[in-house]
Amino acid sequence: MGNMKLKLNRIFMFCLALLAPCAVWGQSGESRQVDYTPSEVELITNRYVDSYDSLINTFYLRRIAKHRLISNREFDVEEFDAIPDSVLIARLRALHTVIPMTFNKEVRAHIRFYLRYIARRIDVMMMLSEYYRPTFEDALSRYGVPEELKNLAIVESALNPKATSRAGAAGLWQFIYSTGRDYDLEVNSVVDERRDPYKSSVAAAHFLSRLHRVFGDWTLAIAAYNCGPGSISKAIARSGGKRDFWELYPYLPRETRGYIPAFIAVTYVMNYYPQHGIRPVKLEVPMHTDTVGLHHDVLFHYVEEFTKISDEELRTLNPQYRADYIPASTGNYAICLPSNKMALFISHLDTIYARSQDSLSRRPITVEPDKGSVRSSKKDKKSNKGGGGRYHTVKKGETLSSIARQYGISLSQLKKMNGIKKDKITVGQRLKVRG
Secondary structure, three states, X not given: OHHHHHHHHHHHHHHHHOOOOXXXXXXXXXXXXXXXXXXXHHHHHHHHHHHHHHHOXXXXXXXXXXXXXXXXXXXXXXHHHOOOXXXXXXXXXXXXXXXXXXXXHHHHHHHHHHXXXXXXXXXXXXXXXXXXXXXXXXXXXXXXXXXXXXXXXXXXXXXOOOOEOOOOOEOOOOEOHHHHHHOOOOEOOOEEHHHOHHHHHHHHHHHHHHHHHHHOOHHHHHHHHHHOHHHHHHHHHHOOOOOOHHXXXXXXXXXXXXXXXXXXXXXXXXXXXXXXXXXXXXXXXXXXXEEXXXXXXXXXXXXXXXXXXXXXXXXXXXXXXXXXXEOHHHOOEEEEEEHHHHHHHHHOHHHHHHHHHHHHHHOOOOOOOOOOXXXXXXXXXXXXXXXOEEEEEOOOOOOHHHHXXXXXXXXXXXXXXXXXXXXXXXXXXXXEEEO
């Protein structure tokens, strides 16, 4: 994968080296000059590549990997390069969008990249777009945000709810901790609601609508979503009061200069991929799910036991819970399950509550709160201590992996602390889980 990325980047950088300062066409047909550098494009496209590479290792996508391998022919770069600008401009103008689909050579370069990279992945993007569509549309319409902004999540995370950036941004909409807190997303050692598809979508819509009220322009609102309203205000001041994104372009951070072109490019690709010979395999959304609110604490272990859902599938459907534990007695929490398992879950819910409570009373969840946690579970202060450290007694059905997740440590750390070379453990065995 590393070699493939390097090869793509070299080809892409060669293409960009050919591009001089570029003219920009707005919806009214005016032209003006904008300078940019290849690094601005690379920042955004690398984010997409990293998020997608992580996405393909998730539970559901591994199950359909064989379809992805045969889904589309290679994208013909030379064929794309022969397309006149006028054709791409006409297609962008034909989209029914509130946000101007401005065209320039940087937008073209982004379209070229996304078409090239997504060509054999468009089936996955279409499947996930369909899966998240009701969530995105509900959240965006609630705050009066244009529907096309659902494509922003593709730029941000490649629709990977577990995506985490090098700067610590997380989830479909890539909230950093402080902004997530401002929009009521709980982040601590047990729960990270930035990874909750619904709650994070509502927060993103709320944030975007507020940014639009501040700047009175959707393009500037999108740019501010990327770099923060303070950076946009500084760019306006440095430009002498200009309030058009392309006039502010030279005064913006490098990543933000590529952010709007990336959004326009993704919107183009998601609408016009057939015109470029891309024929996705129709993938059925594997996650037909339902959600139910909980009233008491629940351990994933007992949900798995009574519904026969694998731990990996349960974590995939509930990425916001970091410790395989839902602290429902302390707040408003829900669990997402396959639709065909919901009736079974509800029929055993009282037993799951009781078993979880019994286990927590004898062996509470012990986690180290993140710095500046919004809220932490009441269970966090309890511990299971032994002389010289903290210990755990193995119960029936537990594995080294589940115990490591419960105490917030890696499997290799757990094995090293206990001198374990193989993965075999026995009921009643005492394991050290803290030094």
